[in-house]
Amino acid sequence: MEPSLYTIKAILILDNDGNRLIGKYYDNTFSSIKEQVDFEKILFNKTHKANGEIIMLDNLTIVYRSIVDLFFYVIGSTSDNEIMLVSVLNCLYDSISQILRKNMEKKYLFDYMDAVELTVDEICDNGILMETDPTAIAQRAGLKDDVPLGEQTVMDVVKSARDQLKWSLLR
Numbered sequence: 001m002e003p004s005l006y007t008i009k010a011i012l013i014l015d016n017d018g019n020r021l022i023g024k025y026y027d028n029t030f031s032s033i034k035e036q037v038d039f040e041k042i043l044f045n046k047t048h049k050a051n052g053e054i055i056m057l058d059n060l061t062i063v064y065r066s067i068v069d070l071f072f073y074v075i076g077s078t079s080d081n082e083i084m085l086v087s088v089l090n091c092l093y094d095s096i097s098q099i100l101r102k103n104m105e106k107k108y109l110f111d112y113m114d115a116v117e118l119t120v121d122e123i124c125d126n127g128i129l130m131e132t133d134p135t136a137i138a139q140r141a142g143l144k145d146d147v148p149l150g151e152q153t154v155m156d157v158v159k160s161a162r163d164q165l166k167w168s169l170l171r
Helices: 031-048 083-097 108-111 112-121 135-140 156-169
Strands: 008-015 020-027 055-056 060-067 072-078
Touching: 008 031, 008 083, 008 112, 020 031, 020 108, 020 112, 031 055, 031 060, 031 072, 060 083, 072 083, 083 112, 083 135, 108 112, 112 135
Parallel strands: none
Antiparallel strands: 008 020, 008 072, 055 060, 060 072
């Protein structure tokens, strides 16, 4: 096979029931929504109780990771380098962790869905790997941590105080 820049076939985030939260397919391997949903169900059933990080399924190489109620998948062809796919997975996971401020749960993912979608788009464009630096991606996806107090709204200040209180209680 000739080398190609189109190395990523899909990036998925599923919940703990196997339902799609985020799904970006970059080629026509699964051309219809029904095929995609069927594939996601099979994939989830094979991986939700497994302890591994990689699986070969339907002539695809799939690397995955789970935490709490989220399952992250990066899908490539069998000829793709697994180390590259794992670096994409780690970048996705670390970027989203920064955006969600380490609250890696479905509830928080919904709160920051726009930034998570941007994160996936910053990592991969139509199957071409663009970036693997999670800090740069989180910044470009719109993570605003250091807004001066004078420019924050009342809700921003209350949310920041609540987050700080929560973190101090968790220590």
